[in-house]
Amino acid sequence: MSNAIFAELAQLEALIAQLGDRARTDVVSRVQYKNRSFPIYSIVLGSLRDDVPALAFVGGVHGLEKIGSEVILSYLQTIIHLLDWDEEFAGRLERSRLVFIPIVNPIGVYRGTRSNGNGVDLMRNAPIEGKGNTKLYSGHRVSPRLPWYRGDTAQMETEAQALCQVIRKYVFNSPLSIALDLHSGFGIHDRLWFPYASCKKPFPGIAEAHALKQSFDRCYPNHIYKIEPMSQEYIINGDLWDYLYDSFMQTADAQHRQFLPLTLEMGSWLWLRKSPLHLFQRHGFFHPLLPHRQQRILRRHITLFDFLYRSLLYPKKWAQLDAMQLKQHNQQALALWYA
Numbered sequence: 001m002s003n004a005i006f007a008e009l010a011q012l013e014a015l016i017a018q019l020g021d022r023a024r025t026d027v028v029s030r031v032q033y034k035n036r037s038f039p040i041y042s043i044v045l046g047s048l049r050d051d052v053p054a055l056a057f058v059g060g061v062h063g064l065e066k067i068g069s070e071v072i073l074s075y076l077q078t079i080i081h082l083l084d085w086d087e088e089f090a091g092r093l094e095r096s097r098l099v100f101i102p103i104v105n106p107i108g109v110y111r112g113t114r115s116n117g118n119g120v121d122l123m124r125n126a127p128i129e130g131k132g133n134t135k136l137y138s139g140h141r142v143s144p145r146l147p148w149y150r151g152d153t154a155q156m157e158t159e160a161q162a163l164c165q166v167i168r169k170y171v172f173n174s175p176l177s178i179a180l181d182l183h184s185g186f187g188i189h190d191r192l193w194f195p196y197a198s199c200k201k202p203f204p205g206i207a208e209a210h211a212l213k214q215s216f217d218r219c220y221p222n223h224i225y226k227i228e229p230m231s232q233e234y235i236i237n238g239d240l241w242d243y244l245y246d247s248f249m250q251t252a253d254a255q256h257r258q259f260l261p262l263t264l265e266m267g268s269w270l271w272l273r274k275s276p277l278h279l280f281q282r283h284g285f286f287h288p289l290l291p292h293r294q295q296r297i298l299r300r301h302i303t304l305f306d307f308l309y310r311s312l313l314y315p316k317k318w319a320q321l322d323a324m325q326l327k328q329h330n331q332q333a334l335a336l337w338y339a
């Protein structure tokens, strides 16, 4: 363990200590900033077998949006307490796995910056080009002094590689998996995005994404999420999830496996509009500064997490569609999102 340098890392290391041998914890990589070494941790709970579903939680890709890390750490704390007594939850873990990378970009979280220590926006760093109307915020190679800098073409940043490594190792080998990457951004809605981010064309899993949305809408008709392909909002270059999804589709077994990457973008106007003065503070835009508002965000997404987990364990209604259902969901998805 390192001597934790900021609060979220200290919290993560305390959780790792509490988990002990109930989890498989790795320091996937280390990144250096001003003579300090920052670990990038992954935590895996449950079965390591190849034939079980996997659910991954990713946070802190953009350091400034540290609320994503905090939501995951809070969920991990809940799980640790459940493991003490909830036999049903322990049973679930015997036939599934949960994968956590709570702080992908520790230097960014430490400094309160979107980018990593090299000034690179990790979610613009993959070797994948946006198609269509791209803007500066879509990712550029002008200068690391400007936000949304994509970094070098030759190789991805250490943090981006660490994320890909964990997803390939613990998620790609599963027959059915979901990765949920937590961010916060402008806007009044909490958005749940599926691929693609780099182009307007429908991604191969739209029927399943639509079926999952329909199931969620029916179970929780008053839910708070706007569910859509990310390209509905904007097109970006270098999206890591597009990159991972495409590389998953090229794996030998892709026909027999399903992987759905989701991005949760928590709308920061939800906390900003009540305290506009936060506009003037560094974290204000992307982080709720008042404790009660932060607590509200920490508990706001538990229903979604549990729904996704149960959907992976019981996938019949969305991930095991017959030919007729596939066709119907495809048509409905096209009409809803791509008309």
Ligand SMILES: [Zn+2]
Pocket: 062, 065, 183, 184, 185
């Ligand atoms: Zn973000």
